[in-house]
Amino acid sequence: MTVKIAPGIDIQPLTQVVPGQLHHAHCSGIVAFPDGKLLAVFYWAIKEAQHEQKIYATRKRPGDAAWSAPEAILADRIGMVGNPSIWIAPDTSRLWLFFVRSVGGWSVCQPRFVHSDDQGKTWSKPRNLYWFISRGIKNPPIVTKTGRYVLPAYVEFRDYFGVFYLSDDQGKTWRERARVAVPDDEIPNVPLARRWGRLVEQPTVVERKDGSLWALFRTEPQMGVMYQSESKDGGETWTPAKPYMLPNPGGGFHMMRLQSGNIAIIYNHAPVKAANHGFERNPLSVAISEDDGKSWKWRRNIIESREGKEEARIGQYPTMTQGPDGRIHATWSYGHHVMVNGQDTSVTDIYYTSFTEAWIKEKVFFESPWEP
Numbered sequence: 189m190t191v192k193i194a195p196g197i198d199i200q201p202l203t204q205v206v207p208g209q210l211h212h213a214h215c216s217g218i219v220a221f222p223d224g225k226l227l228a229v230f231y232w233a234i235k236e237a238q239h240e241q242k243i244y245a246t247r248k249r250p251g252d253a254a255w256s257a258p259e260a261i262l263a264d265r266i267g268m269v270g271n272p273s274i275w276i277a278p279d280t281s282r283l284w285l286f287f288v289r290s291v292g293g294w295s296v297c298q299p300r301f302v303h304s305d306d307q308g309k310t311w312s313k314p315r316n317l318y319w320f321i322s323r324g325i326k327n328p329p330i331v332t333k334t335g336r337y338v339l340p341a342y343v344e345f346r347d348y349f350g351v352f353y354l355s356d357d358q359g360k361t362w363r364e365r366a367r368v369a370v371p372d373d374e375i376p377n378v379p380l381a382r383r384w385g386r387l388v389e390q391p392t393v394v395e396r397k398d399g400s401l402w403a404l405f406r407t408e409p410q411m412g413v414m415y416q417s418e419s420k421d422g423g424e425t426w427t428p429a430k431p432y433m434l435p436n437p438g439g440g441f442h443m444m445r446l447q448s449g450n451i452a453i454i455y456n457h458a459p460v461k462a463a464n465h466g467f468e469r470n471p472l473s474v475a476i477s478e479d480d481g482k483s484w485k486w487r488r489n490i491i492e493s494r495e496g497k498e499e500a501r502i503g504q505y506p507t508m509t510q511g512p513d514g515r516i517h518a519t520w521s522y523g524h525h526v527m528v529n530g531q532d533t534s535v536t537d538i539y540y541t542s543f544t545e546a547w548i549k550e551k552v553f554f555e556s557p558w559e560p
Contacts, residue, residue: 189524191493191502194559196547199491202228202246202255202519202538207528211535212236213244214504215440216519217274217328218540219283220511224250227308228519229285230538231270232258237293241268243285245308255540261311262302267291273507275328279335280358283308286317286325286339295344296321303359317353317362321345326390326406327442327507329353333399338423340391340403343367348389350405352423366426368405368417374430378410388415388429392443394451396480404453405429409438409468412459434484435459439469440505447514448545451477454506454518457487457557471557472503472520476548486549489559490518490541504536517542 193199203213216230226248233241243262248255262269273286283304288297299317304310317323322345329339337355339362342348350368355361370387388405396402401419403426414436415429434455441455457473471492475484493502501523508518522539525532554560
């Protein structure tokens with residue numbers, strides 16, 4: 189396949205297929221430490237939701253040309269672990285890793301967490317974020333101006349709803365708040381597998397300059413766009429989910445506040461509502477808003493391919509962080525085909541790149557999927 193990489197950036201694979209063992213690396217997260225070191229995490233197995241699935245980590249020190257070989261850092265004796273979300277708390281410098289464990293697939297996951305005070309060399313004993321099943325994790329938390337930790341999460345059992353975990357004691361205890369759903373009058377008149385539940389999941393959240401919280405949600409592919417919700421009481425209550433202006437082809441994405449005060453989002457700008465379209469998670473875009481999400485002024489495509497369905501998943505589940513020097517680091521899942529033991533095999537690897545806010549601002553926001 190032909191993939192166009194944006195000029196001015198370098199893309200590096202963080203994983204490489206291990207035939208018959210590790211074919212599917214997915215749902216990555218990345219942090220940048222004050223000393224410039226990078227740490228990326230992801231789950232890896234021969235296929236998605238396999239019991240042997242583990243969480244791996246890879247590192248890169250300033251000046252290194254390559255990342256370290258991935259090493260397993262979390263596993264479960266009776267089930268799988270997955271969906272790692274990693275975060276450095278800015279008020280304590282503690283490294284947090286949120287993840288899920290399950291013995292029966294994504295719909296019966298239990299959310300858990302560990303933390304580290306030595307940049308992930310050692311980790312605390314896993315603790316439950318929620319004692320029962322059906323809660324999912326995708327994106328990292330934020331800390332508000334009041335010092336509250338707000339972790340976006342979601343219910344995944346019979347239905348999908350957004351939920352938020354709040355901590356007012358720097359992560360010692362957490363409590364669940366809200367079940368953000370789509371009201372009936374905001375469900376579009378398009379073919380859906382069902383018209384209740386399973387509509388919003390995997391939120392990402394920022395604190396606006398006025399102190400309110402704003403979240404964007406992944407939706408069903410046929411809905412075509414992200415949905416949004418806001419909280420004016422620190423995450424205790426949230427408004428019903430309503431359509432937002434940015435497209436969403438049924439994939440994960442991540443939004444964050446930059447050091448400049450602007451908001452950045454890394455996502456798939458694929459505004460197609462029809463099922464089985466040719467760019468489901470393609471292109472991979474990054475955009476900047478200077479007015480707290482009211483509009484998006486700048487956008488770049490990190491990678492894109494115009495060849496059709498085979499390239500539909502080259503930019504899955506992106507996430508990003510910003511280093512102390514202002515550079516933005518991004519990872520995502522890259523679906524492609526390789527020959528394994530003489531067979532054409534569909535695999536997924538984790539890819540990495542970095543760029544600056546100024547690099548994004550070289551292109552004014554454009555509506556087309558493809559960069560002009």
